[in-house]
């Protein structure tokens with residue numbers, strides 16, 4: 605499929621970078637310790653404000669141990685350093701999206717990256733498939749599953765702040781997630797060389813970006829970035845760099861949060877530049893609702909002046925279609941705009 609001529613990815617990069625000043629770095633210490641304290645209320649306010657503007661913010665003192673994060677990075681580097689043949693043995697398929705992939709598409713264009721995806725062990729109510737794990741690194745599986753769990757705990761805490769910011773009870777959305785969520789972790793590797801160089805394949809379209817522009821499909825995303833910049837967010841016709849902050853996790857809202865909030869919160873359009881000089885790694889965790897969840901604007905955020913903007917979206921179906929589009933070109937990728945009233 606030919607990309608649209610007027611592609612968002614061809615818009616200019618901002619000369620000044622207000623993201624650095626405006627995407628807040630929010631200290632979660634008080635929120636995690638005593639969510640009714642004044643400092644926690646300030647943090648909740650900042651989170652809601654960020655969700656209504658850039659859709660991005662960074663969190664520090666997020667409760668995930670530095671030693672754990674270091675181990676996650678170590679295992680991530682080791683995975684992508686495996687010989688190509690061994691990575692290809694972990695390759696995902698259309699039926700089973702878990703494992704390695706080196707020619708992922710975003711909006712039907714090939715990304716210059718390699719990825720490795722996994723979900724909860726023995727719980728996959730959308731695809732009913734098993735995780736793939738590398739035999740060569742026995743510690744990998746335990747480290748990664750611990751990471752999924754740590755991110756889930758933090759993600760559910762942030763979900764409370766997201767709800768409070770919409771004047772909903774803190775745990776209003778929890779029934780769609782707790783014990784039933786379909787979240788997953790992705791390891792991203794952006795090499796300087798095209799990952800398909802030297803591999804014979806019919807997927808040879810140019811990969812001119814690390815990830816082409818997209819919004820994340822689910823509730824919210826918790827991202828570990830390494831020290832190499834490359835992530836950019838799109839706003840009003842311009843692209844802005846999202847800085848890397850040592851020890852922080854970068855958070856952004858996803859499509860389902862935009863739908864629940866009836867557009868009060870924005871799922872930001874973002875992308876990653878192609879790495880030409882320095883390789884880059886990142887590790888997003890996508891907190892996604894239960895497979896059978898029907899996502900629709902929350903009644904209390906809708907009124908006569910601000911009617912419902914979306915028809916209900918069956919999460920399992922939406923996610924399945926998005927993952928198909930990542931795998932291969934099956935026509936236009938599904939978007940929440942397809943459900944707009």
Ligand SMILES: O=C(O)CCC(=O)C(=O)O
Pocket residue numbers: 790792815820827829834835874875876885886887888
């Ligand atoms: O690599 C990054 O910083 C962002 C990755 C991302 O947007 C994604 O995997 O959806």
Ligand SMILES: [Fe+2]
Pocket residue numbers: 818819820874
């Ligand atoms: Fe993303």
